[in-house]
Amino acid sequence: MMGPDIPWYLAIAAILFSIGVAGVLLRRSPLIVLLSLEIMLNSANLAFVGFSRLFGEMDGQVFALAVMAVAASEVCVGLGLIVAMARRNLALDGVLLTELRG
Amino acid sequence: MANFLVWVVWLLAAGACIGTGLRVVTASNPFSSALSLIGNLASLAVLYLLASGEFVAAAQVLVYAGAVMVMFLFVIAYLGGRADAPWAGGTRLIQTASVISAVALLAVTFVALMLNAGGRLSDEEEVTRAFGSPAEMGRLFLTDHLLAFEITSVVLLVAAVGGVVLAMRSRAEALLDAGEAHT
Numbered sequence: 296m297m298g299p300d301i302p303w304y305l306a307i308a309a310i311l312f313s314i315g316v317a318g319v320l321l322r323r324s325p326l327i328v329l330l331s332l333e334i335m336l337n338s339a340n341l342a343f344v345g346f347s348r349l350f351g352e353m354d355g356q357v358f359a360l361a362v363m364a365v366a367a368s369e370v371c372v373g374l375g376l377i378v379a380m381a382r383r384n385l386a387l388d389g390v391l392l393t394e395l396r397g
Numbered sequence: 398m399a400n401f402l403v404w405v406v407w408l409l410a411a412g413a414c415i416g417t418g419l420r421v422v423t424a425s426n427p428f429s430s431a432l433s434l435i436g437n438l439a440s441l442a443v444l445y446l447l448a449s450g451e452f453v454a455a456a457q458v459l460v461y462a463g464a465v466m467v468m469f470l471f472v473i474a475y476l477g478g479r480a481d482a483p484w485a486g487g488t489r490l491i492q493t494a495s496v497i498s499a500v501a502l503l504a505v506t507f508v509a510l511m512l513n514a515g516g517r518l519s520d521e522e523e524v525t526r527a528f529g530s531p532a533e534m535g536r537l538f539l540t541d542h543l544l545a546f547e548i549t550s551v552v553l554l555v556a557a558v559g560g561v562v563l564a565m566r567s568r569a570e571a572l573l574d575a576g577e578a579h580t
Contacts, residue, residue, distance in 0.1 A: 298403035298447055301521060302514040307411050307444065309510065311418050311437075313503035318422035320495030326427050326473060330434050333465075334418050337441055340457075344450040351522025356453050356529060357542050363460055364549040368556030370465050374472045375563030381476055382566065 304345035311338035323389045325380070329373045336366045403447065410443035427473045431466060438462045449524060452534040 311334055318331025340359040347355025380387060413436060420433040438461045445454035510518075527533045538546045 297400050298407050300514075300519045301448075302510055302518050303407070303411075304444065304448060305510055305518070306507065307414060309503055309506035310415055312506070313499045314415070314418040314422055316502055317496055317499035320499065321492060322422065324427065326469075326476075327422070327430055330421050330430050330469070333434060333461075334421060334437065337438065337461075340453070341441060341444060344445050344448050344453055347450070348448045348524070348528075349518065349521050351524050351528070353528065353533060353537055354542075356450050356534065357537055357545065359450070359453050360456060360534070360538075361545055361549050363456060364553055367460060367465050368552050370468060371556045371560035372563065374468060375560035378472060378475070378564040381479060382564075382570075387476065387479055 301345045301349045304348075305342055308338040308342040308345065311335075311341065325373075325377050325387055325389060328389065329370065329377075332369070332373075333366060336362055336369075406443065407447055410440045410447070413437075413440035414444065428470070431469045431473055434469075435462050435466050438466070449529045451529045452531045453529065455531070 315331045315333075315335030315338060318334065319328050322328055322331065340362050343355040343359040343362070347353060347359075377387065380392075385392065417433040417437040417440065421430045421437060424430045424433060438457060442454040442457040442462070445451075445457060
């Protein structure tokens with residue numbers, strides 16, 4: 296195979312996943328949390344594509360496309376929730392949204 | 398020579414990937430976060446291409462960088478200044494803990510990679526030119542993975558309906574607004 300071996304792809308996937316985790320844990324804005332979630336899903340996709348190339352099976356790429364569809368649905372529902380929060384004049388702030396806290 | 402060029406493109410794409418990813422998490426303006434994510438998705442598409450996932454790369458640009466991110470940008474524009482939420486949450490202790498846990502996760506995955514690199518992870522199978530091509534993907538989707546394909550379409554439909562229902566004004570709210578407008 297030309298270019299870098301599969302472990303290089305996996306390393307990038309691992310770095311991206313950690314960046315996404317840091318974003319989800321650190322940021323307060325639900326919008327940025329959603330964006331960080333997208334980064335995590337995409338890093339999983341990169342690992343899927345890399346492994347699919349490693350084993351020479353295309354099932355990994357099929358799964359990557361399924362993950363893409365699920366990510367699109369997740370964005371749809373998440374943005375719907377954010378718009379609903381904005382409609383009800385709730386603060387768009389993960390720290391202040393404590394209504395469901397037991 | 399060709400190998401060198403592939404390495405250069407790969408390194409550029411990987412660097413852009415990590416740089417834009419960091420920018421998504423650290424930017425204080427949600428617009429620049431979303432635009433950086435578009436760059437991130439585009440550079441990931443380059444990496445997919447180099448790993449012979451042609452169709453996945455095309456779908457990435459079309460579906461993600463095209464459709465999903467436009468939806469994001471629309472919502473950010475709709476929210477306007479309200480989207481500029483405060484930067485980080487929790488006490489300093491929680492912030493440090495979350496950064497440390499992300500770094501720890503990275504360290505664990507890297508150790509696992511290092512232990513396996515060179516051996517099984519490095520000898521790729523030989524693949525034909527058809528690997529990852531749209532024709533082959535279509536064949537797989539309509540034969541081996543037909544059920545997954547159909548389930549995916551149902552999931553997308555349900556999510557689209559759910560998103561509309563969530564964002565819709567309830568009837569009570571609409572009546573309330575109409576009443577306020579009258580008085």
